[in-house]
Amino acid sequence: MLDQKTTNELKTALEKERDLLISELETIATPDPNLKGDWDIKHSEWEENEITSEEELEGGISVNESDEDMTNKALSDRLELRLRDVNGALEKIEKGTYGTCETCGAEIPEDRLKANPAAKTDMEHVV
Numbered sequence: 001m002l003d004q005k006t007t008n009e010l011k012t013a014l015e016k017e018r019d020l021l022i023s024e025l026e027t028i029a030t031p032d033p034n035l036k037g038d039w040d041i042k043h044s045e046w047e048e049n050e051i052t053s054e055e056e057l058e059g060g061i062s063v064n065e066s067d068e069d070m071t072n073k074a075l076s077d078r079l080e081l082r083l084r085d086v087n088g089a090l091e092k093i094e095k096g097t098y099g100t101c102e103t104c105g106a107e108i109p110e111d112r113l114k115a116n117p118a119a120k121t122d123m124e125h126v127v
């Protein structure tokens with residue numbers, strides 16, 4: 001079982017990471033007002049032009065705004081996912097269910113939580 005002190009340390013680490021993720025997300029995206037936890041990429045020049053046309057791909061035009069936006073989209077997706085995990089872990093601390101494997105319910109080793117406080121599973125059930 002995690003003691004209170006360790007739990008508090010991990011909670012502090014999670015809160016710090018959450019703030020960092022949010023400030024990183026804010027540089028490339030804005031929170032979606034309609035969907036909690038979802039972020040919309042700030043577009044540069046072009047609008048919802050998700051797919052680069054085949055011509056452009058073949059022509060080897062690689063550096064343009066849409067590429068920059070795609071990179072930002074990929075980055076924002078990663079940050080969003082991580083933020084979701086971090087928030088999930090913080091919720092579990094509140095509920096008192098923190099530190100157990102989501103797959104089998106076993107306790108997650110303290111070392112693993114210290115390496116990744118947002119870990120959802122033990123080593124055996126890493127997704």
Ligand SMILES: [Zn+2]
Nearest residue numbers: 101104122125
């Ligand atoms: Zn497990």
